[in-house]
Amino acid sequence: MSYQQLEVRSVCKRFGGVVANNNITLSVPQGSIIGLIGPNGSGKTTLFNSIVGYHPIDKGYIRFEGREISSMRVPKIARMGLLRTFQQTHIYGKMTCVQNMQISVPHTSGGFRAMFSKYPPEVTDKAESLLEFVGLYMKRHLMAGDLSFGQQKLLEFAMALMNEPKLLLLDEPTAGINPTLINGLIERLKRTNADLGITLFVIEHNMRAIMNLAEHIYCLAHGELLTSGPPDQIQNDQQVIDAYLGAK
Numbered sequence: 001m002s003y004q005q006l007e008v009r010s011v012c013k014r015f016g017g018v019v020a021n022n023n024i025t026l027s028v029p030q031g032s033i034i035g036l037i038g039p040n041g042s043g044k045t046t047l048f049n050s051i052v053g054y055h056p057i058d059k060g061y062i063r064f065e066g067r068e069i070s071s072m073r074v075p076k077i078a079r080m081g082l083l084r085t086f087q088q089t090h091i092y093g094k095m096t097c098v099q100n101m102q103i104s105v106p107h108t109s110g111g112f113r114a115m116f117s118k119y120p121p122e123v124t125d126k127a128e129s130l131l132e133f134v135g136l137y138m139k140r141h142l143m144a145g146d147l148s149f150g151q152q153k154l155l156e157f158a159m160a161l162m163n164e165p166k167l168l169l170l171d172e173p174t175a176g177i178n179p180t181l182i183n184g185l186i187e188r189l190k191r192t193n194a195d196l197g198i199t200l201f202v203i204e205h206n207m208r209a210i211m212n213l214a215e216h217i218y219c220l221a222h223g224e225l226l227t228s229g230p231p232d233q234i235q236n237d238q239q240v241i242d243a244y245l246g247a248k
């Protein structure tokens with residue numbers, strides 16, 4: 001049996017009267033690519049926010065590499081190697097790709113330093129090699145705001161990799177990406193897992209993409225875990241099909 005890098009046990013999260021997550025239990029084995037699907041509003045983003053320490057949970061616990069992280073905040077959890085990316089991108093449009101990469105490294109003083117390129121050469125080398133990894137090397141000196149939306153998402157992904165995460169949570173990586181570029185993105189995510197050894201836990205709306213990417217998929221509906229299984233089983237699961245049809 002593989003080692004469970006992330007363990008979510010009986011997690012509940014409420015916003016006023018809305019139960020966004022109810023009694024969610026799931027695990028992410030080290031080295032795996034795991035999917036999280038479910039109709040809009042089913043609680044996927046809330047679960048990611050709880051895992052990375054963005055808000056406290058009401059019940060249950062979350063363990064990362066055997067340590068309870070339920071009451072830790074974002075920076076501490078990030079330093080342990082657990083990071084997320086967002087459904088909307090978080091980049092600085094008036095800085096170049098390389099500068100965005102430089103300021104994403106922890107323990108540096110951010111904006112001004114990058115503007116005056118006072119970063120050690122190894123940070124810049126790492127930034128450039130990761131930009132190459134995501135296919136943005138030729139654009140490295142362009143302003144991030146001048147990239148296409150899909151390229152901005154790749155940049156944000158590369159920025160997360162600057163921090164050398166052990167487990168990366170990706171919230172809808174293919175959303176807003178030109179359909180012709182989705183297969184390339186999926187291959188890149190697979191290489192991130194295989195070549196860089198980073199575990200991926202991925203929320204995805206594009207069914208074909210997540211079926212191709214993940215080895216195991218959890219499906220949420222109305223804040224609860226509906227079912228889980230390998231992609232071919234989830235794809236044909238009547239409960240999953242009904243949950244999606246019911247939400248439209």
Ligand code: ADP
Binds near residue numbers: 019
């Ligand atoms: P998903 O990512 O699956 O689309 P979310 O986790 O964003 O779903 O939302 C789950 C439910 O929790 C929704 O009903 C949403 O309106 C509610 N919710 C999410 N975040 C907040 C918040 N910060 N304040 C109040 N309600 C929220």
Ligand code: MG
Binds near residue numbers: 044045046087
């Ligand atoms: Mg969401």
